[in-house]
Amino acid sequence: MKNIFYHLTIILFLTCTCSSPKQKGDDNNKNWQQITSDAKGKTVNLMMWKGDPLINKYMSDYVVPELQKQFGISLHIIEGQGNAIVSILMTELETNKQKSEIDMMWINGETFYQLRQINALYGPFVEKLPNNEYVDWESPFIAYDFQQAVDGYECPWGNVQLAMIYNSDKVQNPPMNLSELEIWVKEHPGKFTIGNEFTGMTLLKSWLIHLAGGKDSLSGKFNEEKYLKHSTQLWAYLQRIKPYFWNEGKSFPASIAQMHQLFSNGELWFTMSNNDGEVDNKMLQGIFPESSRAYVPEIGTIQNSHYMGVVKHSDNKEAAMIVCNFLISPEAQFRKMQASVWGDHTILSISKLPVDWQQKFKEIPDRKYAPERGDIQGRALREPAPEYMIRLFDDFRKEVMEK
Amino acid sequence: MKKEIVIALYFIITIMPLFMGLGYSVLYSFGMVGLMNNGFTFEHWQKLLANSALFTTIGYSLYIRLASLLFILIFALLFSWWLVFKKNKSIFNLLFLPLAFPPLIAAFSWYYILSPAGIISRILYHSGAITDISDFPRLVNDSYSFGIIITHVFLIFPLFTILFIKQAKKERMGAIQEISFTLGSTKNQFFLKVFMPLLLKKTAPLIILYAIFMFGAYEVPLLLGQSSPRMITVFISDKMTRFNLQDIPQAHAMAVTYSVLIVGLTTLFIRKIKTV
Numbered sequence: 142m143k144n145i146f147y148h149l150t151i152i153l154f155l156t157c158t159c160s161s162p163k164q165k166g167d168d169n170n171k172n173w174q175q176i177t178s179d180a181k182g183k184t185v186n187l188m189m190w191k192g193d194p195l196i197n198k199y200m201s202d203y204v205v206p207e208l209q210k211q212f213g214i215s216l217h218i219i220e221g222q223g224n225a226i227v228s229i230l231m232t233e234l235e236t237n238k239q240k241s242e243i244d245m246m247w248i249n250g251e252t253f254y255q256l257r258q259i260n261a262l263y264g265p266f267v268e269k270l271p272n273n274e275y276v277d278w279e280s281p282f283i284a285y286d287f288q289q290a291v292d293g294y295e296c297p298w299g300n301v302q303l304a305m306i307y308n309s310d311k312v313q314n315p316p317m318n319l320s321e322l323e324i325w326v327k328e329h330p331g332k333f334t335i336g337n338e339f340t341g342m343t344l345l346k347s348w349l350i351h352l353a354g355g356k357d358s359l360s361g362k363f364n365e366e367k368y369l370k371h372s373t374q375l376w377a378y379l380q381r382i383k384p385y386f387w388n389e390g391k392s393f394p395a396s397i398a399q400m401h402q403l404f405s406n407g408e409l410w411f412t413m414s415n416n417d418g419e420v421d422n423k424m425l426q427g428i429f430p431e432s433s434r435a436y437v438p439e440i441g442t443i444q445n446s447h448y449m450g451v452v453k454h455s456d457n458k459e460a461a462m463i464v465c466n467f468l469i470s471p472e473a474q475f476r477k478m479q480a481s482v483w484g485d486h487t488i489l490s491i492s493k494l495p496v497d498w499q500q501k502f503k504e505i506p507d508r509k510y511a512p513e514r515g516d517i518q519g520r521a522l523r524e525p526a527p528e529y530m531i532r533l534f535d536d537f538r539k540e541v542m543e544k
Numbered sequence: 545m546k547k548e549i550v551i552a553l554y555f556i557i558t559i560m561p562l563f564m565g566l567g568y569s570v571l572y573s574f575g576m577v578g579l580m581n582n583g584f585t586f587e588h589w590q591k592l593l594a595n596s597a598l599f600t601t602i603g604y605s606l607y608i609r610l611a612s613l614l615f616i617l618i619f620a621l622l623f624s625w626w627l628v629f630k631k632n633k634s635i636f637n638l639l640f641l642p643l644a645f646p647p648l649i650a651a652f653s654w655y656y657i658l659s660p661a662g663i664i665s666r667i668l669y670h671s672g673a674i675t676d677i678s679d680f681p682r683l684v685n686d687s688y689s690f691g692i693i694i695t696h697v698f699l700i701f702p703l704f705t706i707l708f709i710k711q712a713k714k715e716r717m718g719a720i721q722e723i724s725f726t727l728g729s730t731k732n733q734f735f736l737k738v739f740m741p742l743l744l745k746k747t748a749p750l751i752i753l754y755a756i757f758m759f760g761a762y763e764v765p766l767l768l769g770q771s772s773p774r775m776i777t778v779f780i781s782d783k784m785t786r787f788n789l790q791d792i793p794q795a796h797a798m799a800v801t802y803s804v805l806i807v808g809l810t811t812l813f814i815r816k817i818k819t820v
Binding site: 224225227228231234235251255258259331337388391392393395403406407408530531534535538542543 | 577578579580596597600660661677678682685686687766769770771772773784785786787788789
């Protein structure tokens with residue numbers, strides 16, 4: 142009897158101890174024609190956030206059928222984002238799984254940083270994509286993700302800028318800087334808050350950059366001294382206005398969906414979005430009140446891009462690359478940019494496109510409730526190094542939520 | 545030999561997966577496994593123990609557990625008292641309804657009932673009792689965790705009511721009541737000195753076990769709780785899934801702390817039962 146337990150215990154600990162995962166190198170030397178031909182009939186598992194009906198519709202009604210029709214590829218979309226993706230891939234690598242359940246995923250800066258940390262991304266592959274020639278790599282908002290060079294490890298898909306959304310029936314002159322916001326919040330207690338999630342932290346990053354001296358003041362590698370100096374100012378500011386936040390600053394929305402819901406039902410008069418065009422999208426869906434408008438304060442907000450990554454230990458990398466190439470095609474980008482479809486700004490350089498496509502992009506109807514891209518580009522701030530986000534997340538909890 | 549095989553099978557199916565998970569968390573928390581770890585270290589435990597949120601989290605979990613349990617028992621005792629002596633079968637059947645609610649659905653339902661933009665608030669607004677939704681008192685995501693407690697009570701008090709009713713029948717409470725009334729006892733005296741102590745004593749093992757396992761509540765505090773302090777489970781989940789991958793070993797250390805706490809409390813309780 143003792144022997145049985147002894148052996149079972151040994152097995153238990155042996156199973157717990159994981160060896161270092163072996164990674165397959167980039168051995169793909171095929172040309173694009175071969176890649177296209179070999180990928181025919183394959184099924185690609187794409188993990189992405191499915192929280193927006195218009196984005197889901199774009200994927201299911203356009204991308205999925207077009208990939209099947211044009212390339213014979215079945216695209217299978219799985220719900221999951223950020224931390225879920227990292228968690229799955231981390232577990233697969235820790236258990237030395239040779240073939241991933243996910244072939245590609247929709248990511249942005251934080252996930253890119255994490256996936257590069259655990260060496261889970263395939264690449265460089267973007268230069269192999271024929272449509273890469275149209276990508277606006279001259280833009281630092283596309284070529285750099287959280288101050289890290291993309292280096293071909295993720296394929297840009299869309300570009301967005303954080304915008305504040307407000308109810309214009311209730312707010313006639315939205316605050317344009319931190320002093321005006323402080324006055325407004327104190328005069329209208331309970332109507333403003335910041336989410337304890339990605340978008341909220343992105344807003345705090347914008348404020349941190351402003352306190353540090355504005356554009357490019359936090360560019361380059363993480364600077365502890367600068368962070369401590371300016372984050373102290375930021376926490377002092379937040380401490381002053383927190384008692385006037387929603388729920389007296391005793392709790393903070395845990396997701397952007399919760400912020401939007403509080404805005405829709407009138408509890409909040411402000412919400413925010415990482416997509417400057419989202420207000421049009423949400424109003425078309427009937428989610429936001431008709432008086433909703435978006436703007437970018439004069440102190441600026443972060444602009445960044447979102448990307449498609451391919452899993453290093455996927456055995457469907459070629460088919461995943463074809464999906465990426467299709468997603469950055471002028472046709473797919475043009476469709477996605479329209480407010481009635483999604484309203485996501487393109488990552489293509491319009492001037493690099495064939496003339497007929499240039500014309501089509503120029504004819505896309507203007508946004509109705511969000512500011513025009515050209516008007517807010519001057520207020521766009523670049524993402525600082527990822528360590529700023531890590532520290533802001535931790536310190537926001539310590540310095541604001543728990544005090 | 546046959547008995548040994550059955551025990552071994554039981555071990556493999558039930559105990560081993562739990563111990564494997566716990567073993568993995570122990571190794572992770574000491575830096576021995578995990579992509580972000582570089583070998584044995586006490587660093588993650590030191591960081592966790594230096595984090596004041598650890599103790600507020602445990603204290604808060606304890607508060608939720610005791611407050612919920614107190615109200616669950618009060619409601620269940622009063623309801624079972626009423627049902628045992630009134631014998632209202634249709635209401636007894638209704639008690640099974642909340643038991644069919646998954647905790648997440650119950651949490652959502654209470655959110656929509658109690659939030660400032662919820663059903664009660666809207667009724668009060670339209671009836672003129674309040675002039676703005678901000679006048680409605682905060683009953684979800686609130687400082688006293690009223691929303692969490694009421695959802696726990698809604699979900700669990702029917703179970704204890706049914707349990708108390710069954711136990712009361714087993715103890716022949718009707719007959720005991722008649723005797724006590726004959727001896728001059730009042731209704732209140734009978735409830736406080738006979739009905740309540742007898743039922744609580746007889747069902748004590750289940751009550752204590754439930755209280756221990758309520759530490760593991762997740763969905764309800766996630767939706768209805770404050771951002772700070774958090775329940776243990778929400779704390780672990782936050783550390784496990786947040787932006788900083790260096791926090792994952794701390795999440796495992798917290799999971800180990802939680803498991804040790806639960807196993808310790810359960811063992812203490814089992815010993816106490818055996819000695820009674």
